[in-house]
Amino acid sequence: MKFYTEEGNWDLVGNNTPTFFIRDVHNFTGLNRAVKRDPHTGMRSAQNNWDFWTMLPESFHQRTITMSDRGIPVSFRNMHFYGEHAYSFYNEKNERVWCKFHFLTQQGIKCLSDEEAMKINGMDREYHGHDLYDAIARKDYPKWTMYVQIMTEEQAKNHYENPFDITKIWRHKEFPLHEVGVLELNRWPENYFAEVEQAAFTPAHVVPGIGFSPDRFLQGRLFSYGDAQRYRLGVNYNEIPVNRAKCEVNEYHRDGYMRVDGNYGAMPAYTPNSYQYWMPSPEVAEPPLELEGAMWRFDPKDDPTDDCFRDGGDLYRLMSEEKRQILIDNTARNMNGVTDNIKYRHAVHCLKADEEYGTRMTKALMLDIDEVRRLAKLDNAGLIAATMPK
Ligand code: HEM
Numbered sequence: 001m002k003f004y005t006e007e008g009n010w011d012l013v014g015n016n017t018p019t020f021f022i023r024d025v026h027n028f029t030g031l032n033r034a035v036k037r038d039p040h041t042g043m044r045s046a047q048n049n050w051d052f053w054t055m056l057p058e059s060f061h062q063r064t065i066t067m068s069d070r071g072i073p074v075s076f077r078n079m080h081f082y083g084e085h086a087y088s089f090y091n092e093k094n095e096r097v098w099c100k101f102h103f104l105t106q107q108g109i110k111c112l113s114d115e116e117a118m119k120i121n122g123m124d125r126e127y128h129g130h131d132l133y134d135a136i137a138r139k140d141y142p143k144w145t146m147y148v149q150i151m152t153e154e155q156a157k158n159h160y161e162n163p164f165d166i167t168k169i170w171r172h173k174e175f176p177l178h179e180v181g182v183l184e185l186n187r188w189p190e191n192y193f194a195e196v197e198q199a200a201f202t203p204a205h206v207v208p209g210i211g212f213s214p215d216r217f218l219q220g221r222l223f224s225y226g227d228a229q230r231y232r233l234g235v236n237y238n239e240i241p242v243n244r245a246k247c248e249v250n251e252y253h254r255d256g257y258m259r260v261d262g263n264y265g266a267m268p269a270y271t272p273n274s275y276q277y278w279m280p281s282p283e284v285a286e287p288p289l290e291l292e293g294a295m296w297r298f299d300p301k302d303d304p305t306d307d308c309f310r311d312g313g314d315l316y317r318l319m320s321e322e323k324r325q326i327l328i329d330n331t332a333r334n335m336n337g338v339t340d341n342i343k344y345r346h347a348v349h350c351l352k353a354d355e356e357y358g359t360r361m362t363k364a365l366m367l368d369i370d371e372v373r374r375l376a377k378l379d380n381a382g383l384i385a386a387t388m389p390k
Contacts, residue, residue, distance in 0.1 A: 001081075001183070002201060004246040007284075011205040012101055013225070016079045017066070019311070020166045021059040024298040025220025050338045054345035054387075057308040057380055058167040058300070060353065063346070064312040067331040069323055072117045074110035075131040077142040085203070085221075086151070086164050086213040094287045098151040098163065098213055100170060103144035103183055113326070114333060133188055141186040147177035161305045164215040165298075168311055199242045200229040208284035214291060216298050234258050252278055313353030324360070332364040341387040343367055348375045348383055 003010040022031055034052030038045045053059045065071070073079035083101030090096040112120070120127050135142055149170050156163045163170065189195035202225030203218060212218055229237045235256035237243055252271070254263055271278035293302065300306040316324065335343055343365045351358025351372055358376070362369045375383055 002199070002205075002243075003207075005207050006247055007207045008245045008247060008249045009205050009243070010207045010210060011201040011203065012083050013201045013203050013221075014081050014083045014101065014103075016073065016081055017062060017070075018080075018082045018084060018100075018102070018169050019061050019065070020084055020217070021053065021062045022056060023058050023165050023167045023217050025217050025224075026297055027056065028220070028224075046334060046336070046338050047342070050335055050342045050346065054342055054349065055384060057349060058165075060308050060349045061167055061169075061312040061315065063331075063349075064315055064327065064353075067327055067334060068315075068319070069111040069113075069326045069330075070109065071330060072112045072114070074112055075107075076128055077107045077132065077135060078105055078110035080104050080109070081144065085166055085215045085218040086170075087206075087218075088211040088213055088286070089148075089150075089209060090211055090287050091209070092283070096153060096211070096287050098153070098156055100149040100175075102147040102149070102177060104147065104177075106143040106145060106182075114330060132185070136185060136188050139186075141184050143185075144183045146180040146183055148180055149175040149177060151175055161307065161310075162303055164213050164218075165306075166215060166217050167308065195242050198233060198237075198240050200225070200233055200237050200240075202226055202229065211286035212289075214289060250278070309349060309353035312349075313357065316354045316357045324357075328360050328364045331361065335365060339389070340367065341389055344372065344375055345383060345387045347372045351376045 001012045001014070003012070022028065030052055034048045035044070037043060038048055053063055070079075081103040086098045086100055088096050089099050124130065132142070149172075151159070151163055151170060161168055202222075203212075204222040204226060206212070212222065233240060235253075236258050238251070238253075239259070239261060254269060267277050268275060300308075316327070319327065331346070335346070344367060347358060347362045347365055347367050350361040358372065359369060362372045375386055378386060
């Protein structure tokens with residue numbers, strides 16, 4: 001989402017789940033390679049997919065969401081959106097709170113079964129595009145209510161787990177949703193290339209009052225999107241009409257391919273200078289971030305509060321019997337053809353999350369429950385060692 005505010009553009013680059021598969025930015029390339037095409041066969045591979053996911057216990061919550069009925073929404077209109085990471089709000093007194101963004105669909109959550117999705121995919125490969133286009137064309141504008149969750153800096157310090165770990169949620173009972181407004185989609189782009197393909201979104205685009213958080217995964221994303229966009233659209237991608245702020249924004253960037261707007265004329269190029277050009281605006285700067293501990297990749301071994309299975313287990317316990325069965329069936333179907341060592345890893349994670357989830361998954365995957373229980377007593381390194389291919 002791109003908000004053209006009076007103080008510049010704010011992009012919220014989120015997803016339709018509240019969490020993510022990974023929390024270490026270095027695993028992002030691996031995630032993409034595991035879900036995309038295999039270098040040998042040139043085809044997608046459930047084996048690669050599940051091997052990667054089960055090597056990372058922190059992906060368990062997201063695995064549970066993806067395999068649940070919510071894995072395939074009926075349409076873009078029938079799903080929620082989330083910012084996922086913790087971001088921050090700060091005011092003119094430099095007081096800061098941490099926040100998460102949620103957009104809950106007013107159309108209601110509706111999902112497809114694997115079977116329904118298979119038929120639709122065979123009949124209309126533009127199904128989601130058509131659905132959204134047609135709804136807007138008939139003036140049935142889809143709407144989402146925007147909410148924020150707020151956590152004070154003090155609460156974050158005393159939280160029972162890392163509040164900046166994207167694989168974990170902030171429980172609504174503890175951090176209630178505060179209503180902010182409504183997002184309505186009421187216009188289709190005039191030109192798909194100009195307004196969609198040339199659009200560039202990056203979590204690094206914020207406006208005064210909105211800032212980042214110590215989520216190391218977010219910190220990685222802050223660099224990655226601009227890099228991709230300089231390559232994809234050119235160094236002046238922020239001057240392309242769909243990306244350009246609707247208000248005057250004086251950024252320090254000059255020159256380069258496709259700079260066609262006068263390039264700040266004769267103004268000196270350097271700062272600091274004696275002429276009051278390119279002066280910083282400290283009044284809108286994000287408060288400094290106090291850090292504790294080592295600046296390093298996400299290393300859960302440093303974190304005794306880390307429990308990768310609590311959220312996935314809670315989600316399972318929240319599901320009705322019908323939804324639990326859909327989750328088990330979807331997973332078993334998805335893991336069809338995956339080798340047993342990897343199936344064991346997933347079944348162990350399910351058991352660690354919830355006794356019933358684990359036993360039902362074990363049965364659906366046709367594994368030996370005694371072996372699952374034996375493996376569940378191992379720590380993560382032990383489980384990985386015990387489930388290496390023979
Ligand atoms: C380390 C983690 C991640 C990295 C390095 C990363 C990087 C990227 C890059 C390079 C692009 C293409 C940008 C472009 O060419 O315009 C992209 C697209 C996207 N990413 Fe990520 N991403 C990460 C995680 C996430 C997460 C956690 C979310 C959701 C919260 C997300 C949501 C999106 C979306 C929605 C797009 C498409 C944007 C568009 O349509 O232009 N990504 N990502």
